[in-house]
Amino acid sequence: MSKKFKITICSGTACYVLGGAQLMMLEDLMPAEFRDQVEIVGSACLQACRQGGSGQPPFVKINDYLMESASIAKIVDYLRKH
Ligand code: FES
Numbered sequence: 001m002s003k004k005f006k007i008t009i010c011s012g013t014a015c016y017v018l019g020g021a022q023l024m025m026l027e028d029l030m031p032a033e034f035r036d037q038v039e040i041v042g043s044a045c046l047q048a049c050r051q052g053g054s055g056q057p058p059f060v061k062i063n064d065y066l067m068e069s070a071s072i073a074k075i076v077d078y079l080r081k082h
């Protein structure tokens with residue numbers, strides 16, 4: 001069965017130094033209710049940091065949605081709402 005959410009964490013330099021390193025703990029900190037609904041993958045630069053207007057790193061993609069200033073709390077909040 002495919003997962004409901006595919007979460008792609010940018011591990012490019014800009015994102016990594018601005019909070020992406022902490023996001024690597026997402027899998028461990030994911031609330032149990034979402035564990036079997038998410039697939040978490042790492043990615044090289046998503047290119048969002050190079051496009052003006054995309055917001056602030058760290059960037060994370062949840063399916064096709066690009067989240068800026070991502071944090072574990074913000075990601076979990078998004079999952080709760082969708
Ligand atoms: S380093 Fe993350 S989008 Fe470029």
